[in-house]
Amino acid sequence: MKDKNDKEVALVTGGSRGIGRAIVEALLEEGWVVRFCSRSQSSVETAVHDLAKSYPGKIDGRATDVRSEAEVQGLVEWTLESAGRLDCLINNAGIGVFGPVDEITGDQWREVLETNLNGAFYATRAVAPVMKQQGSGWIFNIASLAGKNPFAGGTAYNASKFGMVGFSEATMLDLRHHGIRVAAILPGSVRTEFSHPSGRPSDNWRLAPEDVARVVVNLLSYPDRALPSLVEIRPSQPPKK
Numbered sequence: 001m002k003d004k005n006d007k008e009v010a011l012v013t014g015g016s017r018g019i020g021r022a023i024v025e026a027l028l029e030e031g032w033v034v035r036f037c038s039r040s041q042s043s044v045e046t047a048v049h050d051l052a053k054s055y056p057g058k059i060d061g062r063a064t065d066v067r068s069e070a071e072v073q074g075l076v077e078w079t080l081e082s083a084g085r086l087d088c089l090i091n092n093a094g095i096g097v098f099g100p101v102d103e104i105t106g107d108q109w110r111e112v113l114e115t116n117l118n119g120a121f122y123a124t125r126a127v128a129p130v131m132k133q134q135g136s137g138w139i140f141n142i143a144s145l146a147g148k149n150p151f152a153g154g155t156a157y158n159a160s161k162f163g164m165v166g167f168s169e170a171t172m173l174d175l176r177h178h179g180i181r182v183a184a185i186l187p188g189s190v191r192t193e194f195s196h197p198s199g200r201p202s203d204n205w206r207l208a209p210e211d212v213a214r215v216v217v218n219l220l221s222y223p224d225r226a227l228p229s230l231v232e233i234r235p236s237q238p239p240k241k
Contacts, residue, residue: 007058009083011076012036013066013123014093016043018192019142022209023090026217028055035079037064037093066093066119067111076126085134089127090216091120092142094160101155109156116160117167124171128180135179140216141168143184145234165230172229181227183219187212188234205235 010027014020015036027034028051036059038044044061051059060082064075079086094116097108120141131137146154147161168184175182191206215233222228 007031007033008087009033009035009079009085010088010090011079011086011123011127012090012092013064013075013119014038015061015090016040016047019187019190019209019212020090020092021047022213023092023216024051024059026210026213027088028058030217030220032088033058033083035059035075035083036061037066037075039063039065039093066122067114069118069122072119072122073126076123076130080130086127086130087134087136088138088140088220089123090140090142091123091164092140093119094142096157098153098157100153104156112156112160113163116157117163120164120167128175131175131180132178137180138220139168139171139175139180139182140219141165141171141182141184142212143168143186145186145188145232147184147186148232169229172227176227179224181229183227183229183231185212185215186230186232188232189238205238207233207235 010032012020012024012034015024016038020036024034024036038061041063044063048059048061062075062078064071066072076086095112097104097112124139141164143164144161146158147165150158165184168182172182187207189206190209190212191203192209211233215231219228
């Protein structure tokens, strides 16, 4: 069991920018110790340098390709060694490649599925035994409304996010009686470099990454008896069609 003086520890994949970065910052603001990964070593170093100014001793990162089961296992082991425990996993790492089904290459298909879906499986599989032993934990899977609503040009992305929703719900059923709560968060259109890099004022109707981070923080405050396992969040006033 966790000592009352211990700090809660979270691991965020894809935490150097966008939604992941917002989640990292929100958790730090709430007093969590946070570990995160990014595929790029330079992105990790920049984020750690920036965040350590405000949260010394609470933030660290590691370059990890979530498509590699061995690298993800190493990430989890490093988190446990450096922070001592692991209370929350946020599976956020993701990419998007868009185009008609007959124009998506096999390599592009594999990259999207292996990053968005396999990475979440590898991380969840690695942390589940740790959380079972603790008798507690949270796992958040950052999916998308694209996990329920297909669109033209979204064959690979839709497949990965539909898969994420199904994976998350089944994992919830596997782990709930071990004190581990699992939730999929399905944002609508979010203003990030990933999805909408323009930053135009006309994009201001979209969700901000901080809106998704707030959902994570709010769910963490729910009493143990409550499990919101599937949460949709969408812009309140999108453009009228």
